[in-house]
Amino acid sequence: MYRYVGWISFVCLMCLLQTSLGLSGEIQGETYQRLDNIRRQKKAQLLNYLDNVKKSADAIRKDPVMEDFFDIKNKYYQLRKTKPASEGLVRTLEALKQKINEHYLNNYRLFYDILFINTAGEIFYTIRKQADYHKNIFRGALSETALAQQLEEYPHETFVDYQYYDVSGEPSAFIVEPVIKDGRFMGWFVMQCAINKINNMFTHEKGLGMTGEVFLVNKENYMLTDSRFYGDSTILKRHLSRKNIEAKFEEQSGHKIVTDYRGFRALSSFEVCRIADSEWLLIAKIDEDEIITEQYKGRRNVLGRRLKDRLRKSAVRHCKGNPVSEKPVVVDMDEFRKVQKGEMIGTFGVSTCTALIISFPERFAYMGHISPLDRIYGGKTTDLISHMLKRIKAFDIYKYERRRLQATIVANHCESIIETINALVEEGFFLSQIKFIYNGSAEYGRVLHDYMKNETCVKWLMNRDTGEKVCQCASDVKSVGSLIKPVIGYE
Numbered sequence: 156m157y158r159y160v161g162w163i164s165f166v167c168l169m170c171l172l173q174t175s176l177g178l179s180g181e182i183q184g185e186t187y188q189r190l191d192n193i194r195r196q197k198k199a200q201l202l203n204y205l206d207n208v209k210k211s212a213d214a215i216r217k218d219p220v221m222e223d224f225f226d227i228k229n230k231y232y233q234l235r236k237t238k239p240a241s242e243g244l245v246r247t248l249e250a251l252k253q254k255i256n257e258h259y260l261n262n263y264r265l266f267y268d269i270l271f272i273n274t275a276g277e278i279f280y281t282i283r284k285q286a287d288y289h290k291n292i293f294r295g296a297l298s299e300t301a302l303a304q305q306l307e308e309y310p311h312e313t314f315v316d317y318q319y320y321d322v323s324g325e326p327s328a329f330i331v332e333p334v335i336k337d338g339r340f341m342g343w344f345v346m347q348c349a350i351n352k353i354n355n356m357f358t359h360e361k362g363l364g365m366t367g368e369v370f371l372v373n374k375e376n377y378m379l380t381d382s383r384f385y386g387d388s389t390i391l392k393r394h395l396s397r398k399n400i401e402a403k404f405e406e407q408s409g410h411k412i413v414t415d416y417r418g419f420r421a422l423s424s425f426e427v428c429r430i431a432d433s434e435w436l437l438i439a440k441i442d443e444d445e446i447i448t449e450q451y452k453g454r455r456n457v458l459g460r461r462l463k464d465r466l467r468k469s470a471v472r473h474c475k476g477n478p479v480s481e482k483p484v485v486v487d488m489d490e491f492r493k494v495q496k497g498e499m500i501g502t503f504g505v506s507t508c509t510a511l512i513i514s515f516p517e518r519f520a521y522m523g524h525i526s527p528l529d530r531i532y533g534g535k536t537t538d539l540i541s542h543m544l545k546r547i548k549a550f551d552i553y554k555y556e557r558r559r560l561q562a563t564i565v566a567n568h569c570e571s572i573i574e575t576i577n578a579l580v581e582e583g584f585f586l587s588q589i590k591f592i593y594n595g596s597a598e599y600g601r602v603l604h605d606y607m608k609n610e611t612c613v614k615w616l617m618n619r620d621t622g623e624k625v626c627q628c629a630s631d632v633k634s635v636g637s638l639i640k641p642v643i644g645y646e
Contacts, residue, residue, distance in 0.1 A: 182645055183422060186446050187410045190424035193362055194439040197369045198428060200356055201437070205430060208348060211265050212330040215344050218262070224255045225271055225334050225341065232279035256282060267327065267349035273342040276306070287322045296321065302329050306343065314431030317350055317379055319391055326350040326379075326391050350390055354380045364449070365583065366419070366558065367441035374434055376400045384417060384555045403427070403436055415440065419558070422446065442558075444587040447636055450643045452580060459573040461642045462635070467569050469638065471594055474628035478605035478612055486510075489536070491523035491543050499605050505613075506599035509575060510565040512611055513543055519551055520606035531574040540578045562589045563604070563611045563629050567597040576635060587636030592627050 215221050231248055234240060240248075259282050263269060271280040276293035292303045301318040313331045320327035328348040334341040357369055357380040371379035378393040385393075399413050408426040415421045423440035451458050480499035486492045488508060494500045495518065502510050502524045509531065514520035521543045528536035552560070562584055564575050572591060579589055594600070597615035604611045611629035616622075 182446065182450060182643070183412075186422050186441065187424055189362065190367075190410075190422065190439040190441065193367075193369060194424050194426060194437060197356065197439070198426065198437055201353065201371075201428070204352065204356065208265050208330070211263055212332060212346055215263070215269075215346070216332050216334075220255070220258050221344065222334065222336060224251060225344070226336060227251065228271060228280050229273050229341065232273075232277065263346070265348075265352075266330075266346040267323070268347040270345040270347065271342070272306075272345055274340065276303075285322050302331075302345065305329075306331065310343075314433065316373065316430075316433040317391065320347075323347070323349070350379065354390065357381070358383070363439075364441055364445050366421070366445045367439070369437070369439045372400055372436040372438065374404065379435060382416075384558075386553065386555075400436060403438070404434065412443065413440075415442075417558075419444065442585075444585040444636055447587070447639060447643065447645055448580060448585040450645065451586060451639055454643075455577060455580075458639070458642055459577070462576075462639055463569055463573050465638050465642060466572060466591055466593060466635075467595065469591075469593065469633070471625075471627065472631040473625050474612065474631055476612055476614060476626035477628070478603055478608060478610055480603060480605070483603055486522045486524045488524045488526050489528065489539075491521055491539050493519060493521045493546075494606065495519040497607060499603055501601065501603040503601050504599050505565055505602055506567060508566070509571045510600075510602045511540065511543075511575065512561075512563040512565075512602070512604045513547065514561050514563075514604065514606045514609070515552060515556070515559055516561065516609035517607055520604055521547065522602070522604060525571070525575075531571045531578055533574075540575070540582070544582045557583055558585075558588075560584065560588060561609070563592060564589065565592045565600060565602050565611070565613050567594050567600060567615070569593070569595075585636060586639050587634045589635040590629050590632045591635060592629060592632055594625070594627060597625075 228248070231240065231244070259269060268281055268283045268285070270278050270287065272278050272292055276291045278287050278290050278292060281288045287297060290297055292298070292306060297303055300320065302315050305313055305315045311333060315329040315331065317326045317328045327350070330346045330348065332344045334344055357371070360367070360383060363369070368383050370382065372395060373379050376395050376397050377391050378389045378395065380390060382389040382393060393416060395416050403411070403425045404427055411423050411425070413421060413423055420443040421440040422443055423438055425436060425438045428435045428437050478499060480501070483499040483501035484492055484494050486500065486502040492500060500520055500522045502522060505524070507527060509525045511523045511525060512520060523539040523543055525531060525539050528534040530538040531540065562579050564572065566572065576589060580586070592611065592613050594615045597617055598619055599616055601614045602611065613627045615625050615627065617625055
């Protein structure tokens with residue numbers, strides 16, 4: 156009999172595990188499909204642009220206007236070394252320059268600049284006439300550029316991948332076309348490609364939620380496009396994990412769950428794109444935390460009840476009672492306050508009420524003492540969560556910093572917990588950013604938060620007669636995101 160019951164229990168456990176793993180695979184599968192579609196669209200857009208660039212570069216070698224100007228301007232440049240040109244010749248050259256600039260605008264505007272370089276390395280003409288104009292590519296600072304090294308080693312048609320080009324003050328790639336007239340090698344047309352045209356393709360965020368992005372990475376593990384999560388440019392500045400990127404280059408294409416350059420777990424779809432003699436890694440990714448929160452939001456009516464039950468049954472772990480402050484900034488009932496000058500913040504008598512801390516570690520913290528008159532209880536007198544986050548979003552953080560916010564809910568009951576979580580989620584929080592410090596056996600609690608140490612401590616009064624007290628710390632509590640994973644079958 157016992158053996159039979161044990162076998163049934165084992166079968167039930169396996170069914171539960173298979174259901175969980177199946178649902179986890181389904182959630183990931185749907186996410187990868189979405190990322191694959193975005194990646195394919197971006198790849199098609201990128202390759203279409205690069206194909207147009209190549210066509211323009213190919214056209215220049217058969218362009219008599221550009222070829223004749225190259226020959227005439229080079230001869231004029233050599234003549235000026237020995238004697239001054241006549242006024243008539245100067246006027247003729249100025250007219251030719253005007254013509255070639257118009258020709259550039261009509262035919263080669265995909266390129267940021269075109270450099271005319273003779274066999275000696277002299278840059279005798281450029282469209283933009285920047286600091287490289289009338290310099291020698293093989294001398295001085297220019298000789299250290301990737302372009303100079305490429306021309307010396309491979310003087311035929313070639314592609315120089317994006318590197319920082321000091322002359323333009325930004326990353327540039329170059330397409331090199333040899334100039335051959337009447338069978339004689341005369342030098343090079345060097346077409347400069349600015350990164351901004353490609354970078355602009357990757358700023359579109361449709362279908363990527365709050366944390367998704369698509370970007371390019373080169374073989375040296377540097378980003379070739381800007382991150383949407385940093386105010387400053389990341390192009391050729393943000394160096395990504397060598398282990399992560401090299402593995403993707405080796406595999407060529409696929410899916411991976413990785414810890415990304417911001418420190419968050421992300422689902423990624425990737426593919427290596429061959430660009431001339433170079434390879435770029437195209438990555439589409441989105442944070443795992445956002446996927447989990449999306450799953451919850453889509454089924455919150457059902458999952459909310461199961462989450463509430465799990466939160467109620469979660470184990471209570473006691474701590475030593477830090478942080479401690481004799482004079483914290485005190486928050487009264489039905490109000491919220493902010494600290495940002497190193498102060499601690501606290502509230503007392505949390506019983507039928509709910510305390511909520513929203514903090515940006517080491518920068519600031521807000522605390523609200525929410526009574527049953529508030530919206531999260533079904534009341535209409537206050538709406539503290541909405542007002543707190545309105546101020547935070549307006550005055551305290553940039554949009555891309557919202558991922559760094561942390562919310563800690565404190566209560567000795569579960570009457571308002573799902574409503575509080577839902578309110579935070581609607582304001583853009585992920586479940587991984589939310590913790591719930593709960594003690595259903597306590598009479599009331601005293602809450603103290605230290606945003607500099609990123610710690611919240613609750614001292615619970617367990618018995619009025621005996622004065623028994625216990626402490627709980629947020630650092631010992633799992634996030635709601637961790638607790639919801641088995642509920643939605645994502646583990």
